[in-house]
Amino acid sequence: MYYIVFGILYAVSLLPFRALYVISDLLYFVLYFVVGYRKKVVMDNLLVAFPEKTENPNGWVSPWRFGLNQGPIVIMIENYNTELVWKIMKQCPYILKGLQEAGFTGGWLENLLDPTPS
Numbered sequence: 001m002y003y004i005v006f007g008i009l010y011a012v013s014l015l016p017f018r019a020l021y022v023i024s025d026l027l028y029f030v031l032y033f034v035v036g037y038r039k040k041v042v043m044d045n046l047l048v049a050f051p052e053k054t055e056n057p058n059g060w061v062s063p064w065r066f067g068l069n070q071g072p073i074v075i076m077i078e079n080y081n082t083e084l085v086w087k088i089m090k091q092c093p094y095i096l097k098g099l100q101e102a103g104f105t106g107g108w109l110e111n112l113l114d115p116t117p118s
Contacts, residue, residue: 090108
């Protein structure tokens with residue numbers, strides 16, 4: 001069984017990208033248009049996504065405005081002013097252990113990491 005699967009995967013891996021795109025487009029056409037796989041789900045989602053086609057005036061879009069992209073900016077400003085985020089990160093044992101296992105040394109790590117592995 002493995003020889004068959006790996007043989008097929010090997011043969012597919014030898015194809016150029018354009019051939020893979022053509023194959024994926026053909027599979028999409030067969031699954032979506034011929035078989036009709038998930039066609040109803042896609043059409044229902046499109047009806048909700050475009051409010052002029054449904055009764056709901058907002059669709060999936062919120063009527064209020066949210067500043068979701070402002071959170072990381074506020075954190076960066078706080079880190080620039082007080083280095084609070086940087087200090088908290090330097091105290092996190094998971095980050096320290098990950099840096100130690102990755103082989104990072106020197107700088108602020110010399111004071112915090114134990115040079116003798118346990």
